[in-house]
Amino acid sequence: MNNYLETGIAVVLIFFVFSTVTYVIQELIAVNLKFRGKMLKQSLQQLMGIVSSELLKHPQLNKLKENADKLPSYIPATNFAMATIDIIAEKSGARTNDLFADFKNGLTALKNQQANTLIKDGLPKLLETLANSSKDINELQANVEKWFNEYMDRVSGWYKNKYRWVTRIIAICIALAFNLNMVRIIKTIHNDPILKASLVSSAEKLVDQPDVVKDYYLSKVDVHFNEIDKKYDSILKDTATKKINVDSLKNERDSEKYKVLTKYNEEQYYFASSMIKNISSDKLIFGWTKNPFKVLDERTNLRRNMYCYEYLVSFLGLMIGAIAISMGAPFWFEVMMKLVNVRRAGLKPKGDSLAK
Structure with a gap:
């Protein structure tokens, strides 16, 4: 034996x-062949809905590209969180020195924008949940990073299956x-x-x-x-x-x-x-x-x-x-x-x- x-x-x-x-x-x-970059772009479009195009153009993510024609194959959670918070805060219309308040105001504006269109996704509701469970901007950033990391773990599995x-x-x-x-x-x-x-x-x-x-x-x-x-x-x-x-x-x-x-x-x-x-x-x-x-x-x-x-x-x-x-x-x-x-x-x- x-x-x-x-x-x-x-x-x-x-x-x-x-x-x-x-x-x-x-x-x-x-x-x-940039498989990872393509998969990452598809995942972000699914994750971020109507603000996905703005996210990819944001300096926090745009600087990760090897050149203008190539997609990043990896996005650090910190870059993603900072870009997301900045994009949502920008939708508040009038920025203040309180980024946390701007973020919440931006969420309200985004929900109103969705209400007047046929575009429906759960991003504003999800981000609102993260904001309500955060005491300040630092805790919000940590929660967004955690959410992104958990999502990317699932994306890794999708990547393996898609290109099996x-x-x-x-x-x-x-x-x-x-x-x-x-x-x-x-x-x-x-x-x-x-x-x-x-x-x-x-x-x-x-x-x-x-x-x-x-x-x-x-x-x-x-x-x-x-x-x-x-x-x-x-x-x-x-x-x-x-x-x-x-x-x-x-x-x-x-x-x-x-x-x-x-x-x-x-x-x-x-x-x-x-x-x-x-x-x-x-x-x-x-x-x-x-x-x-x-x-x-x-x-x-x-x-x-x-x-x-x-x-x-x-x-x-x-x-x-x-x-x-x-x-x-x-x-x-x-x-x-x-x-x-x-x-x-x-x-x-x-x-x-x-x-x-």
């Missing part, structure tokens, strides 16, 4: 590695590119104790450092971009007094972002390739041979063409590999943790282990 368990751990490790590679590729595609087809296509391409015939791979691992022990050892090392493993499927490029924006925004605020060349600063900011993105791409490529390299060996090669449709005949010890049923088995193995890695790295890491813990619980302690 332990032999089958170790084979399972080794196979799950392979699923985890290639699921991570799939995620890396998907993230790079998402950045280039991208993951599946990438998974199929990876399974074909690396010849992930799981029938062949499982058979190879099960019949080679040394290879199996090596893979199980690698799985145990990963399980023992879950915090590090989380970084395998977390994108940091947006975080770095936001840090750069904050740094240059603080500098640009002082351009009037220091007479700094604004265009020069913006070019420096764009150059710094380009370097971050280039480094990110290089790190992701190195990370993905190193993960595959760490589980590869002379017995377990991921890829295609010169004659992929020829196999070694066990009786004659000569290479021959594959039989029809062997083609079907190979196709089935590739499909199993594609479906498995499309399930995601977090899922397979959880499975790997459980299997490793079961194996450790079943191991008999050495004679001196109790004495230590």
Whole structure:
């Protein structure tokens, strides 16, 4: 039974590695095709209703764009709250020094505006609830930030579901590119104790450092971009007094972002390739041979063409590999943790282990 368990751990490790590679590729595609930005815009339109266009044009959000033609892929809750409060307060007509009062007056004006149109959404009522549960403007901002963060958590789930087809296509391409015939791979691992022990050892090392493993499927490029924006925004605020060349600063900011993105791409490529390299060996090669449709005949010890049923088995193995890695790295890491813990619980302690 332990032999089958170790084979399972080794196979799950392979699923985890290639699921991570799939995620890396998907993230790079998402950045280039702006999937996150499009999803974020749709979410804000649904969330903010009639003021969504004003929100996207507000300086608090507009400055998050990489350039005028690109949508931001991430909006900090603080920026969102400040922009929302400012937009609603502006609708009060006559601004005062009391932003909290202006916000409430703006809500009243927005409700009256809606009453005279066919546009109906629950935004004024929701914001009114947040305002009534707040003592001052600081508490209101905190409540708006909390509301936005909770909504964005749901958006993350919608993003994954909406673009799940991208993951599946990438998974199929990876399974074909690396010849992930799981029938062949499982058979190879099960019949080679040394290879199996090596893979199980690698799985145990990963399980023992879950915090590090989380970084395998977390994108940091947006975080770095936001840090750069904050740094240059603080500098640009002082351009009037220091007479700094604004265009020069913006070019420096764009150059710094380009370097971050280039480094990110290089790190992701190195990370993905190193993960595959760490589980590869002379017995377990991921890829295609010169004659992929020829196999070694066990009786004659000569290479021959594959039989029809062997083609079907190979196709089935590739499909199993594609479906498995499309399930995601977090899922397979959880499975790997459980299997490793079961194996450790079943191991008999050495004679001196109790004495230590």
